[in-house]
Amino acid sequence: MATTVTVKKPVQVASKATRLTIPDDLCLEMHRRMVTIRRFEEAVWEVYTQGLMRGLAHLYIGEEATAVGVCAALRTDDYITSTHRGHGHLIAKGGRVDRMMAEMLGKVDGYNRGKGGTMHIADLSLGILGANGIVGGGMGLATGAALSAKMRGTDQVAVCFFGDGAANQGVFLEAANLAAVWKLPVLFVCENNQYGEYTAAKHVTAIHEHIAERAAAFDIPGLVVDGNDVVAVYEATKEMVDRARAGEGPSLIECKTYRYRGHHVGDGNPEKTYRTQEETDAWKAKDPIARFQRRLIEAGLATEADLAAWDGEIQQQIQEAVEFAKQSPYPPASEVTDHVYV
Numbered sequence: 001m002a003t004t005v006t007v008k009k010p011v012q013v014a015s016k017a018t019r020l021t022i023p024d025d026l027c028l029e030m031h032r033r034m035v036t037i038r039r040f041e042e043a044v045w046e047v048y049t050q051g052l053m054r055g056l057a058h059l060y061i062g063e064e065a066t067a068v069g070v071c072a073a074l075r076t077d078d079y080i081t082s083t084h085r086g087h088g089h090l091i092a093k094g095g096r097v098d099r100m101m102a103e104m105l106g107k108v109d110g111y112n113r114g115k116g117g118t119m120h121i122a123d124l125s126l127g128i129l130g131a132n133g134i135v136g137g138g139m140g141l142a143t144g145a146a147l148s149a150k151m152r153g154t155d156q157v158a159v160c161f162f163g164d165g166a167a168n169q170g171v172f173l174e175a176a177n178l179a180a181v182w183k184l185p186v187l188f189v190c191e192n193n194q195y196g197e198y199t200a201a202k203h204v205t206a207i208h209e210h211i212a213e214r215a216a217a218f219d220i221p222g223l224v225v226d227g228n229d230v231v232a233v234y235e236a237t238k239e240m241v242d243r244a245r246a247g248e249g250p251s252l253i254e255c256k257t258y259r260y261r262g263h264h265v266g267d268g269n270p271e272k273t274y275r276t277q278e279e280t281d282a283w284k285a286k287d288p289i290a291r292f293q294r295r296l297i298e299a300g301l302a303t304e305a306d307l308a309a310w311d312g313e314i315q316q317q318i319q320e321a322v323e324f325a326k327q328s329p330y331p332p333a334s335e336v337t338d339h340v341y342v
C-alpha cells in the first residue's frame with residue numbers, strides 16, 4: 001500500500017522585534033547601502049536613456065533590502081554569486097560604484113576593463129565571484145566555493161542569490177542535493193520577485209506559494225522572509241550563516257520582494273502588459289527603504305533632516321561615479337583579444 005509523505009513546511013520568519021535590536025552602526029550602514037543601490041540604479045537608467053550604455057541592464061530597484069540584509073550578515077572573505085540583476089548584490093558586498101559605472105559604459109577603469117558589462121562584474125578581493133548572465137549559473141559556483149572552503153578548513157560561507165525563475169533550473173537540484181549530502185556552508189537565497197521576465201511565477205512554478213518548501217526535499221532548513229524588511233532578512237541570514245559556519249550545512253532562504261521597474265531597461269511599461277498597477281502600488285506601499293527609514297526615525301537613529309543630507313551625499317557620490325565613468329577611456333583596440341576567450 002502506498003504511504004503519503006508529509007512535507008515539512010518552511011519556517012516563516014518575521015523581524016523579531018519592532019525595536020531595532022541590531023547595532024546602531026550596522027543599521028545606518030545597511031540604510032546607506034540600500035540608498036546607494038537605489039541611486040545607482042536610477043543613474044544606470046539615466047545613462048542608458050542618454051545612449052551612453054550598450055546592451056541592457058536589469059535594475060534592482062525595490063529589492064534593496066534583500067541584498068543588503070543578506071550581505072550585512074557576511075564577512076568580507078565570505079563568497080557571493082550574483083545574477084543578471086546583480087548591481088544590488090555587488091554594492092551590498094562592498095563593490096565600488098565608480099568602477100561599476102565605468103564597466104556599464106564599457107570603459108577601461110571598469111571592473112572588467114569594460115569588456116564584461118553589467119552582467120559579469122566580479123571582485124575576488126570582496127568575495128564577489130561574479131554576476132552571471134546564465135540564469136541559475138551561480139548555483140554550482142557557490143556550491144563549489146563552499147566545498148572549497150570546507151576542504152581548506154576555513155569557516156567561510158558562500159551565498160547564492162537566484163530568482164524565482166532560476167529556481168526551476170535543473171542545476172538547483174544538483175547543487176542543493178550535493179550541498180545537503182556534504183553539509184556544505186552555502187546559503188541558497190531565492191529572491192522571489194514574483195516574475196521571471198514577463199511571466200508570473202504562479203504560471204510556471206508547480207509549488208509557487210513558497211519556493212522555500214523545496215528545502216524539505218533536501219532535509220535542509222527552508223525559511224520564508226519578508227524580503228522588503230532588511231532587519232528580518234539580516235536576522236534570518238545571520239542565523240543560517242552561524243549554522244553553516246558551525247558545520248551544520250546549507251539552507252534555503254526565500255525573500256519575498258518585487259522589482260518596481262521592468263525586467264530590464266527595455267521593458268518600459270509592465271503595468272500595461274503583464275502585471276497590474278494595483279499590484280505594483282501595493283508593493284510600493286511596502287517600500288524597503290521608506291519602511292526602514294521610519295524605523296530609524298522611531299528608534300532615534302535619524303531625523304528627516306539626516307535622511308535628506310545622507311541622500312544628498314549619496315547622490316553626489318553617484319554623480320561622481322558617472323563622471324569618472326564618462327571620463328575613463330575605452331580599452332585600446334590592441335587588447336581586444338586579451339582577457340576574453342577567443
Ligand SMILES: Cc1ncc(C[n+]2csc(CCOP(=O)(O)OP(=O)(O)O)c2C)c(N)n1
Pocket residue numbers: 058084085133134135136162163164165166167193195196197263
Ligand atoms: C539559462 C538561461 N535561460 C534563459 C535566460 C533568459 N533570461 C534572462 S533573465 C530571465 C528570467 C529570470 O527570472 P528570475 O530568475 O526570477 O530573476 P529576475 O529577473 O526576476 O530577477 C530569463 C529567462 C538566461 N539568461 N539564461
Ligand SMILES: [Mg+2]
Pocket residue numbers: 163164165191192193194195196197
Ligand atoms: Mg524573478
